[in-house]
Amino acid sequence: MTALVQHWRNGAVFAGTSDRTAPVSNPATGAVTGQVALGSxxxxxxxxxxxxxxxPAWRDTSLAKRTQVLFAFRELLNARKRELADIITSEHGKVVSDALGEVSRGQEVVEFAxxxxxxxKGGFTESAxxxxxxxxxxxxxxxxxxISPFNFPAMVPMWFFPIAIATGNTVVLKPSEKDPSASLWLARLWKEAGLPDGVFNVLQGDKTVVDELLTNPQIKSVSFVGSTPIAQYVYATATTAGKRVQALGGAKNHAIVLPDADLDLAxxxxxNAGFGSAGERCMAISACVAVGPIADDLVAKIAERTTGLKTGDGTGDADMGPLVTKAHRDRVASYIDAGEADGAKIVVDGRTVQADGGEQGFWLGPTLIDQVTPQMSVYSDEIFGPVLSVLRVxxxxxxxxxxxxxxxGNGTAIFTNDGGAARRFQNEVEVGMVxxxxxxPVPMAYYSFGGWKASLFGDSHAHGTEGVHFFTRGKVVTQRWLDPSHGGLNLGFPQNQ
Structure with a gap:
């Protein structure tokens, strides 16, 4: 019998009433390792x-006490992050070193919070x-x-919930049903850190529970990361219900390589940017734009490095793990088929990879495609896999x-040794992260993460000062005291309580 991944409510697992479940698999073997509850x-x-x-009680808890819980959570997470990384690898497939990096980047937001x-701190004007x-x-x-996606089951939730909790809100996290166990591990860690029951909750499920979160009047805001069509749906549905929304959508990230760039570094x-985490990153570079006569040399250098990568089980010494599900693996492979049919040149073919893992694993190796044009689906669509297209201009x-x-307009990069060209690019490019x-170019936690155009719906980016403002409302107080008075004796040194 496989384990059932349940909900978390009021500081304990909660079975729920629904009898619907979905399988949870190990992508490196293809084996079903558990079932996740699909809530009603x-x-x-x-x-x-x-x-x-x-x-109400958490809102009224002092900042000093809230911060003590956050520090305790940070220390526990730092001491036990390998446990969380192993869970991520077992359900997502990314290699352990990449999973540890994910946890560390999420922890930066905890530290910021x-x-x-x-x-x-607000402002104060005396005798206005x-x-x-x-x-x-x-x-x-x-x-x-x-509402978080499958590709970062720890980092993306940590973009939001540390700030939400620190500012006095309570949280309902809806993780992806593809890799749900990390959410319960985090819930148990919050409890160990001293967070009161009910402040952090986990709701497992699919569209049924998502729609309830988007429309239930008790939920005041929605933070979402996922594909653009779903982000549009989340934004439209939740704003219609009167909620504050930050919905981060999809991406097609370009890297321009100018003729003066160091081609080995590029x-x-x-x-690194195209094939890390098997390309299942919203910040992955999927389109390399080679400018001028360097294209042949650049493609050759990328191919040389790509063919030396090892694809395999993330618990071993592989550079890149499997894709998250068989359906997703097949979808990504179909784009390679389409690019080949459209006349692009398959320089490195990940469809034929010999992976170090189970025969039924969801394998697709690094793929390099040259002579891609904007009309091809391998360029126009967000593939979300280890496929790097080279366009020549x-x-x-x-x-x-x-x-x-x-x-x-999520992320982009330019490779050049020309400071003037770089400055012009950062000014002219219509992309949120450069x-x-x-x-x-994923920003540090004290800046904010988010794109432009169809990569973001809503006015607020994730974490940083924008995150603090998203999870709070401003209020201005005008006061007059005609007869101030003080009373009581306490000779002790004042302390935060």
Whole structure:
């Protein structure tokens, strides 16, 4: 009998009433390792009710005590992150070193949230009028929902819930049903850190519970990361229901390589950014734009590095693991088929990879496709797999137009030794996150993560100061005290309580 991954409500696992489940697999073997509960509307309402009931007390908890819990969570996570990485590898397939990197990047947001007393400071104006003072404060929203994708089952939720909790909200996390176990591990860690029951909850499920989160009046905001069509649906549905929404969608990330670039460094970057985590990253480089006469040399250097990569079980010494499901593996492979049929040149073919893992694993090796044109589906669609397309253009202006006319605007990069060209690029490119000789420009936690155009729906990016503002509402107080008085004796040194 396989294990059942359940919900988490009020500090304990919660079986729910639904008898629907979905299989959870090990992508490196293809074996079903468990079942995840697919909650009903009634299950969703019970979990949401727990978050709503816990909100008043957590909202009124002092910043000093909230911060103590955050620090405790940070220390526990740091000490035991290998446990979480192993869970991620077993259900997602990414190699353990990549999973550890995911946890570390999520932990940066936890550390950022530990500074919440400073981040929530308001302004104060004394005697704005005669004996009248004016000051501003920021207050939490209430119960909030986080709907996270399969590709980062720990990092993406940690973009949101540390800040939401630190600012006084309660959280309902809906993880992907493809790799749900990390969410329960995190819930248990919060409990161990001293977080009161009901402040952090986990709701397993599919569209049934998502729709309840989007429309239930007790949920005050929705944070979502996923494909653009679903992000559009989440944004439209939740805003219609009167909620605050940050919905991060898909991407088609380009890297421009100019003729003056160091081609060895650029080739290394293309391999790292194109094939890390089997390309299942919203910040993966999937389109390499070679400018001018360097294309042949660049393609050769990328191919040389690609053919030396080892694909296999993420628990071993592989460079790249399997894709998350067989259906996704087959979908990605179909784009390679289409590119070949459209006349592109398959330089390195991942469809024939000999992987170090189970015969039934969801394997697809690194794939390099040259002479791709914008009309091909291998370029126009977000593939979300280990497929790097090379497009050839003659000028910088052609490369820039290619990026700016693309419907997505998540991340981009330029490789050059020309400071003027780099400065022009960062100014002119219509993309939210820009790397200059940096292939994966994911910002640090004290900045905010998010794209432009069809890569973001809503006004707020993730984490950083934008995250703090998203999870709070501003309030301005105007006060007059005609007869102030003080009383009571306490000779002890003042302390935060």
């Amino acid at each position: 509307v009634e299950d969703a309402r019970e979990v949401i009710a727990a978050a709503a009931a816990a909100f 530990c500074g919440i007393p400073h981040l929530l 009028s005669s004996k009248v003072d004016v000051y501003s404060i920021r207050q939490p929203l209430g119960p909030v929902a986080v 080739a290394d970057a293309m391999v 003659e000028t910088y202006d052609e490369a820039l137009e290619l990026i700016n006319t693309n419907p997505y 790397g200059i000789n940096v292939p994966i």
